[in-house]
């Protein structure tokens with residue numbers, strides 16, 4: 001078979017595909033779904049529950065406050081998430097005295113030492129959790145906004161009770 005015959009046969013095949021029933025493909029809803037999602041602006045109040053994940057990269061901590069008081073019930077909820085996501089590096093006491101911490105080139109900071117983290121604003125700790133862009137990984141995929149604020153409450157509690 002010459003190259004030309006092959007090309008002809010191929011183009012005939014392509015043309016015949018035009019006649020395949022495309023009614024499913026051409027339905028309106030398929031097109032509507034292709035519209036890009038509009039990301040929620042920083043500070044927007046989620047109306048679909050806190051499961052809506054805002055991208056806080058570069059957000060200004062001065063414009064962020066906890067949406068509810070970081071009280072005893074927030075501390076209690078935060079303890080669980082702290083135990084899952086923070087203990088491996090920062091330790092149960094917050095002193096970053098874990099085996100993993102000892103092996104890291106850039107060690108995790110003590111969360112309860114007199115300076116540094118104690119002096120951070122709530123919003124700065126919140127942003128570290130959901131939008132860390134340095135050695136520490138961010139936990140945006142794992143924690144929604146309220147869960148991250150609960151962790152902030154627990155870190156504050158650790159600082160209050162640190163020995």
Ligand code: HEC
Pocket residue numbers: 082085086087088089090104106107108109111116117120125128129132134135136137139151155
């Ligand atoms: C894989 C280890 C690791 C885990 C897990 C981890 N961190 Fe960190 N964290 C670090 C390291 C390393 C630093 C210091 C370098 C940096 O800022 O990235 C740090 C720094 C911090 C700081 C100080 C930020 C600052 O601006 O000084 C805070 C607050 C903090 N972590 C909170 C948390 C909380 C809360 C969690 C749990 C949600 C957590 N970290 C989980 C490694 C970790």
